[in-house]
Amino acid sequence: MVEPALRARVGGMHAWPAEMAGYAFGWCEQGGEPRAGSSGKGVRQALAVLCAEAAGAPAEAAVDGAMAVELVHTFSLLHDDIMDGDETRRQRPAAWKAYGTGPAVLAGDALFALAFEVLAGSPGPHGGAAVRRLSRDMADLVDGQAEDLLFEERPWTGPGAVEVGAYLRMAEHKTGALLGCAAALGALLAGAPAATVDALATAGRQLGVAFQAVDDVLGLWGDPVVTGKPVHGDLRRRKKTLPVLAALAAGVPASRRLAALLSGAGPLEEAALREAAGLVEEAGGRAAAMAEADARLDRARACLRGVPLAPEPAGRLLALLPYVVGRAG
Amino acid sequence: MVEPALRARVGGMHAWPAEMAGYAFGWCEQGGEPRAGSSGKGVRQALAVLCAEAAGAPAEAAVDGAMAVELVHTFSLLHDDIMDGDETRRQRPAAWKAYGTGPAVLAGDALFALAFEVLAGSPGPHGGAAVRRLSRDMADLVDGQAEDLLFEERPWTGPGAVEVGAYLRMAEHKTGALLGCAAALGALLAGAPAATVDALATAGRQLGVAFQAVDDVLGLWGDPVVTGKPVHGDLRRRKKTLPVLAALAAGVPASRRLAALLSGAGPLEEAALREAAGLVEEAGGRAAAMAEADARLDRARACLRGVPLAPEPAGRLLALLPYVVGRAG
Numbered sequence: 001m002v003e004p005a006l007r008a009r010v011g012g013m014h015a016w017p018a019e020m021a022g023y024a025f026g027w028c029e030q031g032g033e034p035r036a037g038s039s040g041k042g043v044r045q046a047l048a049v050l051c052a053e054a055a056g057a058p059a060e061a062a063v064d065g066a067m068a069v070e071l072v073h074t075f076s077l078l079h080d081d082i083m084d085g086d087e088t089r090r091q092r093p094a095a096w097k098a099y100g101t102g103p104a105v106l107a108g109d110a111l112f113a114l115a116f117e118v119l120a121g122s123p124g125p126h127g128g129a130a131v132r133r134l135s136r137d138m139a140d141l142v143d144g145q146a147e148d149l150l151f152e153e154r155p156w157t158g159p160g161a162v163e164v165g166a167y168l169r170m171a172e173h174k175t176g177a178l179l180g181c182a183a184a185l186g187a188l189l190a191g192a193p194a195a196t197v198d199a200l201a202t203a204g205r206q207l208g209v210a211f212q213a214v215d216d217v218l219g220l221w222g223d224p225v226v227t228g229k230p231v232h233g234d235l236r237r238r239k240k241t242l243p244v245l246a247a248l249a250a251g252v253p254a255s256r257r258l259a260a261l262l263s264g265a266g267p268l269e270e271a272a273l274r275e276a277a278g279l280v281e282e283a284g285g286r287a288a289a290m291a292e293a294d295a296r297l298d299r300a301r302a303c304l305r306g307v308p309l310a311p312e313p314a315g316r317l318l319a320l321l322p323y324v325v326g327r328a329g
Numbered sequence: 330m331v332e333p334a335l336r337a338r339v340g341g342m343h344a345w346p347a348e349m350a351g352y353a354f355g356w357c358e359q360g361g362e363p364r365a366g367s368s369g370k371g372v373r374q375a376l377a378v379l380c381a382e383a384a385g386a387p388a389e390a391a392v393d394g395a396m397a398v399e400l401v402h403t404f405s406l407l408h409d410d411i412m413d414g415d416e417t418r419r420q421r422p423a424a425w426k427a428y429g430t431g432p433a434v435l436a437g438d439a440l441f442a443l444a445f446e447v448l449a450g451s452p453g454p455h456g457g458a459a460v461r462r463l464s465r466d467m468a469d470l471v472d473g474q475a476e477d478l479l480f481e482e483r484p485w486t487g488p489g490a491v492e493v494g495a496y497l498r499m500a501e502h503k504t505g506a507l508l509g510c511a512a513a514l515g516a517l518l519a520g521a522p523a524a525t526v527d528a529l530a531t532a533g534r535q536l537g538v539a540f541q542a543v544d545d546v547l548g549l550w551g552d553p554v555v556t557g558k559p560v561h562g563d564l565r566r567r568k569k570t571l572p573v574l575a576a577l578a579a580g581v582p583a584s585r586r587l588a589a590l591l592s593g594a595g596p597l598e599e600a601a602l603r604e605a606a607g608l609v610e611e612a613g614g615r616a617a618a619m620a621e622a623d624a625r626l627d628r629a630r631a632c633l634r635g636v637p638l639a640p641e642p643a644g645r646l647l648a649l650l651p652y653v654v655g656r657a658g
Contacts, residue, residue: 014472016479079438083431102412102478105434109408110471112438116445117464120457128449128457135446142439143343149431150345 001059002045002066009067009118013110020099020107024074026090030098043324044069044182047207050320051186051200053313054304064122065185068134071115073178076141078108083149085237088229112138122189130188133201137181144173151240156248157259164245168209168292171242175215176208179324196307203303203321210296210325213289216241218326220277221286232273238262242292247285254283297321330388331374331395338396338447342439349436353403353424372653373398373511376536379649380515380529382642383633393451394514397463400444402507405470407437412478414566417558441467451518459517462530466510473503480569485577486588493574497538497621500571504544505537508653525636532632532650539625539654542618545570547655549606550615561602567591571621576614583612626650 010021022028028035045066052062080086081094082101088094096104119130147170151162183204187197218227219234220243234241244262248255258279261272268276280286300321304314339350351357357364374395381391409415410423411430417423425433448459476499480491512533516526547556548563549572563570573591577584587608590601597605609615629650633643 013468014475016475017471079434082434085431101430102414105408105411105437106471106474106478108434109437109441110468110475112441113464113467113471116460117468120461120464128460131445131457131460132449135442135449138442139342139439139446142346142435142442145435146343146345146439149435 002049002063002070003042005063006067006070009114010071010111013114016103017107017110020078020095020103021074021111023098024078024095024107025070030093042070043320044073044178046320047179047182047204047317047324048186050313050317051183051192051204052190054200054309054317055187055190055192055196056310057190061124061190062186064118064127065130065189066182068115068119068130069178069182069185071111071118072134072138072141072181075108075111075115076145076178078104078111080145083145119185124189126189126191130185133184133188134181137177137184140173140177144170144175144177148174152238154240156240156262161248162240162245164242164249167240167242167245171209171212172205175212176205179208179211180204196309199303199307203300206296206300206303207321207324210293210300210321213242213293213296214325216243217286217289220244220280232277235273235276236268238268241289243280243285243289245285246288246292247280247283250283250285250288252283254279258283293325297325331378331392331399332371334392335396335399338443339400339440342443345432346436346439349407349424349428349432350403350440352427353407353436354399355419359422359427371399372649373402373507375649376508376511376533376646376653377515379642379646380512380521380533381519383529383638383646384516384519384521384525385639386519390453390519391515393447393456394459394518395511397444397448397459398507398511398514400440400447401463401467401470401510404437404440404444405474405507407433407440409474412474448514453518455518455520459514462513462517463510466506466513469502469506473499473501473506477503481567483569485569485591490577491569491574493571493578496569496571496574500538500541501534504541505534508537508540509533525638528632528636532629535625535629535632536650536653539622539629539650542571542622542625543654545572546615546618549573549609561606564602564605565597567597570618572609572614572618574614575617575621576609576612579612579614579617581612583608587612622654626654 007027010018010025013021019028019032022032023030026035048062048066048069049059053059077089078095081089082096082104086094087097095107115134116131119134120127122130151170154160154162180201181204184197184201187200216234219229219241220232222229224231230236247258258276261276261279301318304317336356339347339354342350348357348361351361352359355364377391377395377398378388382388406418407424410418411425411433415423416426424436444463445460448456448463451459480499483489483491509530510533513526513530516529545563548558548570549561551558553560576587587605590605590608630647633646
């Protein structure tokens with residue numbers, strides 16, 4: 001229901017940013033040739049639609065919100081890959097590698113503008129509140145991305161080191177804001193009372209942190225065929241992620257050996273990467289990240305159970321949570 | 330009235346994008362040190378405020394609109410300098426040269442989000458219409474930037490060459506959309522009737538094309554001390570601008586010599602640049618661009634005179650037009 005509307009709106013853009021956007025959505029190859037297969041799990045749109053239904057509205061009420069959140073998600077992928085220097089995404093060249101940095105900036109801008117156009121043009125009485133929500137959550141998203149980029153410059157240990165708490169606050173913005181926005185827009189457009197909107201938004205943010213924690217684990221130990229990312233890629237780039245920060249904070253001997261390895265000059269070779277990953281695991285970093293994910297999922301569940309929701313969609317919403325973070329039993 | 334509010338809003342952003350934004354606004358040096366002197370002519374905010382007053386509202390009604398349009402203007406400078414590869418702006422390194430490409434993308438995104446946040450949070454009954462206007466005009470801005478970038482790949486003559494009409498449509502989007510948005514937001518927030526909003530928006534767009542035409546002339550013959558751009562800079566980069574396209578379309582002998590010069594391989598040296606500029610002038614390109622600017626100013630004046638406006642602010646609005654394009658007597 002969301003994807004046809006989304007394709008129609010993106011197709012209405014200028015042909016060049018529309019092609020780049022289609023590439024970033026996974027709908028087409030470079031050159032515009034249609035591409036079969038999945039274009040992501042669609043969890044943001046599912047979250048928006050289920051939150052509208054849980055608030056007692058038909059799914060249709062959430063379509064504009066679901067589109068807006070998919071648009072800003074793809075906007076953020078386009079721009080974040082530039083900022084992070086990520087050259088591949090879903091086993092293809094990132095859009096900025098395929099089309100150039102400037103054009104990829106432009107395509108992101110086009111999607112950002114379209115997201116606001118979709119929401120601002122949404123019929124019904126809740127479009128204004130939805131636009132306010134989207135703009136605030138986008139400000140949080142930018143804050144989170146800023147923090148994440150600044151983390152790169154900071155030391156692994158000692159004064160100025162990134163603490164686990166600071167990392168989690170960053171993730172709540174960088175990753176949580178989008179999922180929180182998806183949930184909030186669904187509820188808002190359904191006309192839900194403020195307490196329900198807040199609870200669903202908070203659940204979405206917690207879900208986002210859980211997702212980030214698991215994604216960080218996959219960035220270290222995930223199967224490249226599944227994740228589309230190189231094995232140990234986050235370690236090679238010395239990216240500050242939750243398992244590593246938790247391992248460093250554990251204060252065990254492996255923590256100190258890990259810090260020495262990461263603080264060393266020069267690139268980390270294969271053997272060093274394997275050793276570092278082993279030390280993260282030995283110091284409990286992997287377990288800590290997974291425990292954080294589970295705790296955040298519990299918090300999200302508690303948020304959903306704390307407000308009156310329509311039982312059937314609420315049940316599907318509860319089932320969606322572990323699926324989003326890849327923790328489905 | 331607008332600038333203190335604007336500085337307060339930008340100051341409320343994350344400190345890092347806030348510093349980059351302050352640099353792009355011309356408020357501070359790299360590192361955050363305050364910077365004395367002008368931060369641009371402020372024509373967009375003046376246009377928004379005068380349009381509100383011309384529509385019978387106090388200047389205060391336009392402040393949120395004026396802020397939004399200054400924010401998206403600086404957003405577009407930040408991102409366009411990346412896309413266009415422009416390394417200097419106002420005699421300083423462009424933000425992406427000073428802070429890096431990724432951070433400059435981020436700072437632009439922060440300002441874009443803030444513009445929508447400011448408008449969406451605007452009290453009164455017209456915030457929703459203002460957000461719709463901003464989002465549509467931003468889509469036009471992106472379209473114009475896309476066209477401008479695509480022009481670079483196209484030949485100077487023959488099939489696929491950029492026609493003057495296509496250039497003017499691009500300018501109406503790339504430059505006109507922002508000034509049209511400034512005028513429209515002022516009128517909208519003042520509660521003006523639709524016909525007045527449309528007339529003022531059209532006047533703003535025409536003003537934008539006039540500005541672009543004069544800016545193109547300055548890009549060829551302007552004093553680098555005044556323009557902050559290198560002399561013949563647009564020609565050196567073989568940028569398709571109105572005087573050059575008009576000169577090529579004139580079909581005189583100088584047109585053909587100019588086409589041969591521009592189509593040649595290798596960089597254009599100083600002597601070739603001087604010759605090309607001379608040929609543009611000889612073929613009437615400079616005069617054509619200035620005539621286009623004057624014709625667009627006349628159209629803008631006609632728009633203003635076609636709707637009922639408060640006489641005193643309307644008079645100041647008419648006086649602002651030639652000032653914006655540097656055509657003040």
